[in-house]
Amino acid sequence: MLQFLKSAWPLLLGMMLLMVGNGMQGTLLGIRGEIEGFSTFEMSLVMSAYFVGFLGGSRLAPDMIRRVGHVRVFAALASFISAVLVLYPTLAEPWAWILGRVMIGFCFSGVYVTAESWLNNAATNDSRGKALSVYMIVQTLGIVSAQGLIMVADPSGYVLFVIPSVLVSISFAPILLSISPTPAFETTKPMSLRELFNNSPLGVTGMVLLGGIFSAQFGMSAVFGSKLGLSVRDISIFVATFYVGATLFQYPLGWISDRMDRRVLIMIVALVGGAAGVFGWMFTASYPMLLLAALIVGGTSNPLYSLLIAHTNDFLETEDMAAASGGLVFVNGLGAIAGPVATGWIMEVFGPPGFFMFLAVLLLLMGGYAAYRTTRRAAASVEDTVTYTPVSPSASPVAVEVAQEYAIDTRLEEDEAQQ
Numbered sequence: 514m515l516q517f518l519k520s521a522w523p524l525l526l527g528m529m530l531l532m533v534g535n536g537m538q539g540t541l542l543g544i545r546g547e548i549e550g551f552s553t554f555e556m557s558l559v560m561s562a563y564f565v566g567f568l569g570g571s572r573l574a575p576d577m578i579r580r581v582g583h584v585r586v587f588a589a590l591a592s593f594i595s596a597v598l599v600l601y602p603t604l605a606e607p608w609a610w611i612l613g614r615v616m617i618g619f620c621f622s623g624v625y626v627t628a629e630s631w632l633n634n635a636a637t638n639d640s641r642g643k644a645l646s647v648y649m650i651v652q653t654l655g656i657v658s659a660q661g662l663i664m665v666a667d668p669s670g671y672v673l674f675v676i677p678s679v680l681v682s683i684s685f686a687p688i689l690l691s692i693s694p695t696p697a698f699e700t701t702k703p704m705s706l707r708e709l710f711n712n713s714p715l716g717v718t719g720m721v722l723l724g725g726i727f728s729a730q731f732g733m734s735a736v737f738g739s740k741l742g743l744s745v746r747d748i749s750i751f752v753a754t755f756y757v758g759a760t761l762f763q764y765p766l767g768w769i770s771d772r773m774d775r776r777v778l779i780m781i782v783a784l785v786g787g788a789a790g791v792f793g794w795m796f797t798a799s800y801p802m803l804l805l806a807a808l809i810v811g812g813t814s815n816p817l818y819s820l821l822i823a824h825t826n827d828f829l830e831t832e833d834m835a836a837a838s839g840g841l842v843f844v845n846g847l848g849a850i851a852g853p854v855a856t857g858w859i860m861e862v863f864g865p866p867g868f869f870m871f872l873a874v875l876l877l878l879m880g881g882y883a884a885y886r887t888t889r890r891a892a893a894s895v896e897d898t899v900t901y902t903p904v905s906p907s908a909s910p911v912a913v914e915v916a917q918e919y920a921i922d923t924r925l926e927e928d929e930a931q932q
Contacts, residue, residue, distance in 0.1 A: 521632065521644070523687035525651045528628055530684035531591070532655025534677035535621055537662055538598055539563070540752050541677075542610065543735025544668045544745060545602070553740060555607040557857020560732030561850055562611045564724075566618025568846035571910050574623035578630070584689060587627040590620040591685055598678040602671050625909035628688070633915045645916055646764075649905045653760050660753035664746055704836040706844065709825075712837075715776060715886045716825030720841050722879045723821065724848025725855065726814045727906040729871055730755050732853040733860075734807075737868035740860065747800060754804050758812030766816045767901040774892040775824040776883050779817065783880035786813030790873025797866045810872055817879070818845075818906040822916065827893040834899075834921050838913040845906070899923065 539560075546556045577586050597613045597620075604610075632648055659677075666672035710717045734755060738748035770778050786809065793806030822841060826834050852871075859867035900923040902916040 523690070524628060524631055525647065527684040527686075527688035528648070529651045529655040529658075530680045531594075531621070531624060531628075532652050533659045533662065534594070534598065534681040534684070536656035536659030537673070537677040537680075538601070538617065539731060540660060540663055540735040540749065541668060541673050542601065542614075543733070543737075544663070544739050544748060545605075546610075546736065547739035548669050549605045551607055553736065553860045554857045556736045557733065557853045557855075557860075559607060559610045559614055560736070560853035560857075561728070562614035563618035563621075563732065564728050564846060564849040564853070566615040566620075567622040568618075568843070568850065569615075570619035570622025571626065571842060571846065573619075574626040574909075577623065578627060583627050583631065587624060588685060588689060590623040590627075591681055593617075594620045594624070595678045595681045598681065599671075599674055602674050622909055625907075626911050629909055629911035629915065631688075633911065633918075645912065645919065646903055648912070649763070649903050649908075650760065652905050652907060653756050656756050657753045660749040663749045668745055704833060704840050706840050709837055709840040712833075713825040713828050714889075715779065715883055716821050716828075716841065717844055718882055719779065719817065719821045719824075719879050720845040721848040722875045723814065723817055723906065724845040724850075725852030726848075726872055726875050727818070727845075728849035728852035729856045729868070730811065730814065731907070733856045733868060736857075737860070737865055741797065741865045743800070751803060751807055754807040755811030756815075758808040758810070759815030761808075762812035763816045763819070763903050767819065767903055770820055770823060770901045771898065774887070775820060775827060775898065776887045776892065779820050779824060780880050780883035780887070782813045782817060782820065783876045783883060786810050786817075787873050787876035787880055789813070790869045790876055793869035794866050794873055797869070806869060810869075810876070814872075814876065815906060816903075819901060819904050819916075822904060822913065823899055823901045826899040826917070831921055834917045838917045839910055842910040842913050 542559060543556065546559065551559070574586065594617055597617050601610060601613060604613075629648075632644060662676060663673065665676070706717070734752045735748055738751050743751065766778070766782060789806045789809035793803055793810065796802035796806070822838075825837055825841060829837055856868060856871045859871050861867075863870060899921075900919075902919050904912055904916045
């Protein structure tokens, strides 16, 4: 593990700077949109556009890397990100922000694909699981740190748009000066969605719902705070709380999931998150109650991503697990595109409390469906289940496939030990 950190620290540092830039622009646009007089629905389209670009980038980036190489793709896409960030305050129109968010989503997806393939190349079979954990922690630290930077200047000015642009530009240096090109880029042919659903109805359905849940948190939490009239400081703390909760609960839930029926755990976690969403909906006027609701919703919804992947693997043959990753990421992306739009519409109808209403409904639906699935077939034996591997919902298909590879290696090692 020390050897991995020694070789990969420039990559991890660069990725943290990228995540700071990404976390800043999402929250900042939510606050600035209110200042510019954008409606809730217009902001929901702006936020949804990021996930349109992200899904497109995750599917096109591998071909770009094969044609021109990792270094050129990374440098080109990161340059576009830096440029778009400083254009936002210059073109403060909904259509311009929508186009900018599509481009930034596409570019961030391509950058993640490139960086995560480097990360996989730097890790060995023995360190891959720990490498993914470190990478996820770095991502979370970047997003949480970004919320603190929102408070250093006036969101109605230009400075806060320049900061993430500079950070993204700086992130090139440690990565491009220390990373050599990786071997030929390969991805696994994805499993068909029909076959994936037949193997794991809960995995596919849960991923669609979770896409909407995560994109609403990532895209609409700052919009919610702005519409509620919270100060910039309070909005920053509120947004950061989702990710703090994700970090606190990720590993304890992972430990538990390796020791019980994952469908039951998914049901419990989703229902607890749904109850917290109802709590936030009912006590919107109380800021401390909002923070508590955000902590629990973030702490339950984000680990559900890894839980659903692990649950799906439990009902797949080892040779099919890597192929399943592409389908899971795709259906999650579809849900992510719809999430901010649906949240914006609900907030237009019911006001700001509609934000937590949307989260509560989707989490309760997932919990209810997980309960239903426990009645449809027997649970997988705990001895036969794959190891839980933490993966962030903001990761690209490469990170999910790396997690699958780690799960496959672990299962094969366990099978050999039993023989």
